Amino acid sequence: MxxxxxxxxxxxxxxxxxxxxxxxxxxxxxxxxxxxxxxxxxxxxxxxxxxxxxxxxxxxxxxxxxxxxxxxxxxxxxxxxxxxxxxxxxxxxxxxxxxxxxxxxxxxxxxxxxxxxxxxxxxxxxxxxxxxxVAGGIPVVKGLREGAAANRIERIYGILNGTCNYILSEMERTGADFGDMLRAAQEKGYAEADPTFDIEGVDAAHKLAILAGIGFGARVDFDHVAATGIGEVRAADITQAESLGYVIRLVGIASLDRSEKRPTLLQRVRPCLVGRGHPLAAVAGPTNAVVAEGNFVGRLLFQGAGAGAGPTASAVVADLIDIARGDSGAPFSVPVEQLEQLAPADPGNRIGRDYIRFTVNDRPGVLAEITAAMRDAEVSIESLIQRGRDHEGGEVLVAMVTHEGPERCVAKALDLLDGSPSLTAPPLVMPILKD
Amino acid sequence: MxxxxxxxxxxxxxxxxxxxxxxxxxxxxxxxxxxxxxxxxxxxxxxxxxxxxxxxxxxxxxxxxxxxxxxxxxxxxxxxxxxxxxxxxxxxxxxxxxxxxxxxxxxxxxxxxxxxxxxxxxxxxxxxxxxxxVAGGIPVVKGLREGAAANRIERIYGILNGTCNYILSEMERTGADFGDMLRAAQEKGYAEADPTFDIEGVDAAHKLAILAGIGFGARVDFDHVAATGIGEVRAADITQAESLGYVIRLVGIASLDRSEKRPTLLQRVRPCLVGRGHPLAAVAGPTNAVVAEGNFVGRLLFQGAGAGAGPTASAVVADLIDIARGDSGAPFSVPVEQLEQLAPADPGNRIGRDYIRFTVNDRPGVLAEITAAMRDAEVSIESLIQRGRDHEGGEVLVAMVTHEGPERCVAKALDLLDGSPSLTAPPLVMPILKD
CATH class of the missing domain: 3.40.50.720 (NAD(P)-binding Rossmann-like Domain)
Structure with missing residues (x-):
């Protein structure tokens, strides 16, 4: 020995x-x-x-x-x-x-x-x-760096924060609101006393930037990860999503666009609508799951405990065993000087579908105003649900799902509505995860 | 370079x-x-x-x-x-x-x-x-050998044959019978002209024996993998399972029992009932998924395409890249001379729950006969469903789920009923996968 x-x-x-x-x-x-x-x-x-x-x-x-x-x-x-x-x-x-x-x-x-x-x-x-x-006990750094090494990776996405996933899946299960489930998560030890880093998506953004670096062989670019947390997701959003066949998950997505001359990288952490048949929809509780899509292997999924002493120790010791065995490969899958410097993508270019939820005053003409803004911004509406009053204040929720289109049109529509006295709060936009 | x-x-x-x-x-x-x-x-x-x-x-x-x-x-x-x-x-x-x-x-x-x-x-x-x-494009050999290397693995199980999983999940989706879905799988190229190795569980048994060797650091023991195929699973079984909250999957399970002085290894490929909330229940189509349970990392899941030119090539080339990088570790995770020789477990010792389906003649006293055999063999019945006639021939299905108990009792009950003129075919026993 x-x-x-x-x-x-x-x-x-x-x-x-x-x-x-x-x-x-x-x-x-x-x-x-x-x-x-x-x-x-x-x-x-x-x-x-x-x-x-x-x-x-x-x-x-x-x-x-x-x-x-x-x-x-x-x-x-x-x-x-x-x-x-x-x-x-x-x-x-x-x-x-x-x-x-x-x-x-x-x-x-x-x-x-x-x-x-x-x-x-x-x-x-x-x-x-x-x-x-990244992702606690799940050997996903190794999975990308070595297991999927033969592939050009086109997209990496996943549930990277167990605290948020616990809160969202418990909101789903119980019908409770964010604040109550955050407190429950804190009581169970799944959320810190100061949960800001988790709840606002910063922790997931850290992990996503690392995964993107390894998967794409690119220079880690944390500064260009756009993170939106789950604090604005309401119980009503979960109900609406459910009626449309979706669950809501905080998903970190990194995707590489090679269609332009210079490839660009889009990195975002966002609450997303995930179709009920998608493997990520079945991920409940403080679990993490990462999907990597390679040009030969197709879709790979790695799932397990994203935090905790045991799982994290397991990953740490796996690294130590690798070193003991003589592993000395490049930390980010290719030598650091060969990592690509990828330009950040303009999120407006993303082609996709979105869920948009408005909270509006219950008075005539509000729907007309919203749908006119959509039309003027060339956003095509696939379905729209307006539900009766939630509260006594006269506030009503209008939720819609758009047809596939450039995200810049959605942003433009929201710009057109910005400052409208019909809206009682800023709208919440959640992308629908592409299968 | x-x-x-x-x-x-x-x-x-x-x-x-x-x-x-x-x-x-x-x-x-x-x-x-x-x-x-x-x-x-x-x-x-x-x-x-x-x-x-x-x-x-x-x-x-x-x-x-x-x-x-x-x-x-x-x-x-x-x-x-x-x-x-x-x-x-x-x-x-x-x-x-x-x-x-x-x-x-x-x-x-x-x-x-x-x-x-x-x-x-x-x-x-x-x-x-x-x-x-093992499992086509999924880097599960690496995941066990290196990613989970810090753990004592206690159980490895998974969906290891895409052909069977395609057939079972299509039976579930369409309500069709085995024979029709086998033909559909053959037409789609998911099943070979001679599907024996897949359908009878031999292919899954090969993979399971290899996984067990790596995960447990044990000498590969293919001869002691007991394989049962999916040919006996009927559309009615899937319906019954569904009404009880389960789906049916062909699952390879290797589990290590260290409770005795000499540890024993149970290796089986069997159609199993999988609870609808379990990650394996969501695995549909020709996909493979492997779960490894470690004493520190908990449950790890690896999922992806289990066959096909692209995914298989991806795994082959990952091996070549490892070799190019200088990897020279032990193929079965520990040096071959240090692999443990594990004694095969007596399946009768397995403590678990089972689904048992009888096809019986529709005449008085049959249920009494079956339940008496269960009682005499000390099998405790959790639920029992008898549905009206399926066919004109007077054949009726009786399906039951047992309480947790030693599998030898179920075997004894079936022995007691062996040769009974009440049964029109041998009963089908499917274990219920433990969470």
Missing amino acids: AEPLRIALAGLGTVGIGVIELLETNRSTIERRAGRELQIVAINARDRSRDRGIDLSPYIWVDDMQAMAERGDVDVVLELVGGSDGPALTLARAALDAGKGFVTANKAMIAHHGLALAEQAALRGVPLKFEAA | AEPLRIALAGLGTVGIGVIELLETNRSTIERRAGRELQIVAINARDRSRDRGIDLSPYIWVDDMQAMAERGDVDVVLELVGGSDGPALTLARAALDAGKGFVTANKAMIAHHGLALAEQAALRGVPLKFEAA
Whole structure:
């Protein structure tokens, strides 16, 4: 048996402790698969005194992360500290600089600084891996980078945030409104006390940008992911969608348009209508699912737990096993200097169908005003539902589904209606996921 | 850029031609990902004169497979000939013997001879890969071997045969009987002229045995896979199942029982009742899906096209790219000499629920006879449906679902009823898939 792979672990939250427990529980399985022992040598966290319910005495406690990264008895640094910048990034740079392999579950850091870190890793000839940064336990980074490697990927999309999926599928199941289900998610531990990053789609956007980079062999471009959260989705939208044969899911979509001379990349996180027969429609609770469409393989689906200590530890340790086995491939599937710089697509060019929901005053002429705006913007309406008053205030919901057309027409129609006293709130537009 | 990876391709059926087309179409993508060119050097097939609709002049035609395996200008031999023994096996042995890497899509050969070939590959220090042998384009061999490597896998199951899944889901959609849908599948090209291997579950059994080997780190044991096909499933069974909240799918299940001193392995391919909320219930048409349950990651689902030239070529080329990148891990996830020899489980020990369907003569006392046998065998009945006559012959269907219990009790009940003049045909037992 070869020498052990010696690991320094920074961050002893639930995932860090999960990694320690996994390496302990599955020790012999892992040794057989990795061909060598995976050995945690040094650990670090902010608060040494906290009781974490686990015996940490076998590991050397190191207070200074920089010093930990440079230890001679360490092969790989595992970062589970979190945060896109700050200590996590400092540690990453120090570790790679010291010629150590680097493994992380940090989606924010990889979305923002993954390219720079990949360059540094390439320069030092050491591995950089981040399976756990996308979709928790699901081996989708590997699935795209290696499993689907023979394909030109044309579209990647999926349910990338378990908190939002839990809330939406519970709204569907119970008929309750967003606020109540957010509180339920917080009580169950599926949502943080401050849920902003999840609810507003930022977390999903981080993951999407990373997936797009790997799938398309492109430079990660988080700044051009347009994210809309689920805070505006109402129970009534879910009911309307249901009556039309759809469910609502927060979907991150990255699609490559090669029809123009210069290919363009559209990256969006949006609540979408998903046809009931689509595999994503069956994904309920805090589960993640990713679909990749390749030009030879067709549609691949990867599904599993998107978060939690066990699943995240599983992905982290899979990376460590890969390193132990000698994997040293490019983190984003092709060498960083060969990644394509894709121009962001104009979302107005998207050809598709949309669900549009208006909240309007219940008075004569409102429907005429809305439909006239649609006509003037050349939006063709496939179906329209107006339901009686929801509330006593006289507010009425008008929901419609458009025929396929350029999204810029929908935007134009909304512009025409902007400021109209008939509307009581900004309209909500949700794309209908193409099969 | 490194030297090209030089490939000898044996077998120019649809998959072989698909591989050539894939390598041509996605050349630049593959080169960037593999870090080198994937170059077919030599080709071989039974009939040189046949027009395959593709220009084969760039490749050296070699009549003798043995000679092809030994060529000095070849790094990897790709076998797409098929058949568990015969020329495919001869080629595999010759290639590994000559120190070449070996890639195959041949599930029958790997199920029967994979261990011997893995030993030979280890001895020569060359890669042996067979992603395409299981579930077509889905990277599930990689998903188990690497993606889930940190886990002890407890159960692997899935829809492993697209032909059967097409037939069953079409029976469900149309209400038609097995025979009609088999013919429809044959017309659509989803079933072979001689569909025996698919329909009787042998093909799924090959794949299951391979998955079990990889997932459990165990010696492949195809001989102990008990396979039952879908030929006995009637339209009426599907209707009954539906009324109980289930769909019927042909499911391959491998589960490891570590409760005894010596762990045992249960491997079965059976038509099963799958709860409508389970991800496998949503898998329709010629699609494959595999679920692996790990002790940290929980439930992982991999889904996609289980057959066809494009998806299979995608998996084959993913293997070639892995080899080009320098992957040389153990084919069955752990070195072949360390694979566990698991004793086959006694299926009677399985604790679960079953659907049992009797076809009986419509006369007094039949139900009493059946329920008495159940009582005497200690099978507890959860629900029972007797529907009026299906046909004019006086044959009636009695379907029941049992409470959870040992499968040996169900077998005993059927033994008690064996030979009863009340039954017009052998009963059909379908396990209910545990969530």
